[in-house]
Amino acid sequence: MGYKVKLNIFEGPFDLLVYLIESARMSIYDIKVSEITEQYMRYISEMEQMDVELSSEFMVLAAQLIEIKSKMLLPRAGTDGEETLGDDPRTELMERLLEYKKFKNISEMLAAGERRAARIYEKPQEDISRYTDEPDEYLKLGINEFVNAFDLFLEKKKKLAEIRERYVRIERQKISAETKMDQIRGLFETDRNRALPFDELVADKKDRYDIALSFSSLLEMIRQQRLTAEQQALFGEILVKATDKLDEEPRTEENGEQEKTDTEGETA
Amino acid sequence: MTGRSIKSAFEAMMFTWGEPLEAKTAGEVLNISEKEALDYFRELMDEYEQENRGIRIRQINKSFQFVTQEDNSEYIERLCTPVKKRKLSQSALEVLAIVAYKQPVTRGTIESVRGIKCDRVIEGLVSKELIEEKGRSAGIGRPILYGTTDNFLKHFGFSSLKELPEIEDIEDIIEEPEYDEDGITVNQVSMSDMPEV
Numbered sequence: 001m002g003y004k005v006k007l008n009i010f011e012g013p014f015d016l017l018v019y020l021i022e023s024a025r026m027s028i029y030d031i032k033v034s035e036i037t038e039q040y041m042r043y044i045s046e047m048e049q050m051d052v053e054l055s056s057e058f059m060v061l062a063a064q065l066i067e068i069k070s071k072m073l074l075p076r077a078g079t080d081g082e083e084t085l086g087d088d089p090r091t092e093l094m095e096r097l098l099e100y101k102k103f104k105n106i107s108e109m110l111a112a113g114e115r116r117a118a119r120i121y122e123k124p125q126e127d128i129s130r131y132t133d134e135p136d137e138y139l140k141l142g143i144n145e146f147v148n149a150f151d152l153f154l155e156k157k158k159k160l161a162e163i164r165e166r167y168v169r170i171e172r173q174k175i176s177a178e179t180k181m182d183q184i185r186g187l188f189e190t191d192r193n194r195a196l197p198f199d200e201l202v203a204d205k206k207d208r209y210d211i212a213l214s215f216s217s218l219l220e221m222i223r224q225q226r227l228t229a230e231q232q233a234l235f236g237e238i239l240v241k242a243t244d245k246l247d248e249e250p251r252t253e254e255n256g257e258q259e260k261t262d263t264e265g266e267t268a
Numbered sequence: 269m270t271g272r273s274i275k276s277a278f279e280a281m282m283f284t285w286g287e288p289l290e291a292k293t294a295g296e297v298l299n300i301s302e303k304e305a306l307d308y309f310r311e312l313m314d315e316y317e318q319e320n321r322g323i324r325i326r327q328i329n330k331s332f333q334f335v336t337q338e339d340n341s342e343y344i345e346r347l348c349t350p351v352k353k354r355k356l357s358q359s360a361l362e363v364l365a366i367v368a369y370k371q372p373v374t375r376g377t378i379e380s381v382r383g384i385k386c387d388r389v390i391e392g393l394v395s396k397e398l399i400e401e402k403g404r405s406a407g408i409g410r411p412i413l414y415g416t417t418d419n420f421l422k423h424f425g426f427s428s429l430k431e432l433p434e435i436e437d438i439e440d441i442i443e444e445p446e447y448d449e450d451g452i453t454v455n456q457v458s459m460s461d462m463p464e465v
Binding site: 011012013014055057061096099100102103104106107108109110111113114115116117118119120121122123124125126128131 | 284285286287324326333334335336337338339341344353355356358359361362364365366368369380381382383384385422423424425426433435
């Protein structure tokens with residue numbers, strides 16, 4: 001099995017025939033049928049030798065050419081010896097070739113047009129949905145809905161501002177959280193033996209955060225054995241006392257925050 | 269509305285629209301007739317031409333569209349490399365030629381002119397939207413009738429089917445075959461005689 005190759009040189013039997021006629025400098029109006037038939041058959045057999053698949057239409061035209069050729073051999077004169085016009089067996093083929101030639105020429109004209117038009121660029125349909133979709137939504141709103149929407153917006157903005165304020169405060173106190181223990185230590189600086197109620201450790205007694213911060217700092221310092229605390233009764237007053245380890249910095253902590261506390265302590 | 273402001277409005281509309289904008293649609297926007305709209309569009313077209321602008325207005329039937337001036341193609345291709353360009357095959361062009369001049373036309377007619385089967389080519393041209401079904405013939409089997417589309421006009425640079433050169437002009441060239449010494453055939457002769465599109 002060889003390869004079957006389809007060549008696009010000749011677009012059909014007419015294309016081939018027109019080419020042969022023109023190469024032989026023949027006129028379509030006066031085709032030398034026997035010469036052309038011979039060339040046509042030679043081309044077809046060459047193609048077959050090269051195993052080129054030719055469509056059946058090429059064979060049909062070959063048969064027609066042979067038919068015309070044989071008719072040409074017959075005398076076209078009538079019994080009285082006069083040649084009858086319009087009896088030319090080539091007429092039909094000539095007409096079909098002329099018709100084909102006409103459209104082949106048009107196709108060449110189109111090809112030139114195509115080459116030219118290919119140099120012109122256009123933009124595809126613009127996406128105009130952004131102009132057409134959104135306005136509808138706005139227009140559907142009544143004045144009350146619009147007021148409500150605006151109120152909602154203001155409220156949201158207020159809440160956001162509140163959250164932001166709190167966030168900033170927390171941020172500030174987080175920093176002070178690390179120095180809170182330092183502050184507590186400071187309270188015992190003047191008198192190491194005094195006992196301070198927990199309330200005195202809290203700077204702003206109304207601030208829940210400060211209370212919590214002071215308490216957790218106290219717990220941390222107890223853990224570090226720098227302070228001790230006593231509570232006589234449930235919900236009673238907590239008395240805080242310093243131990244002799246009050247000034248000892250917790251150096252063995254693996255935790256980064258604690259290390260940071262260390263360095264701050266050193267600079268202070 | 270003054271002519272100046274109508275044309276200005278059309279420019280804005282064409283810019284926004286992208287695709288060919290129908291004169292009728294554009295006219296309706298401004299409450300003017302299709303005929304008036306067509307006249308203003310053509311004036312605008314001439315103005316762009318006279319001013320030698322890089323953007324031109326192209327007419328496709330009764331629609332108008334901004335396109336680039338063809339001499340700028342080189343720069344566009346450099347800007348947007350690689351530009352994909354597929355030219356139609358010779359057989360596609362032949363079928364198109366037959367459809368363009370004989371429309372509405374059946375597949376049978378096309379095939380008898382070309383002397384070869386054309387179903388695949390026709391299919392391809394339909395999918396490329398260069399030709400389309402225009403109805404059915406009353407003949408046996410009610411075969412499909414094909415005609416060209418607006419896309420065909422665009423693809424070959426015609427503003428309407430009326431711009432297709434007269435078939436007689438092309439036939440004249442065939443009737444007087446001239447061969448020079450090199451045996452250059454009718455084809456080349458007809459190329460140089462090609463009407464400006």
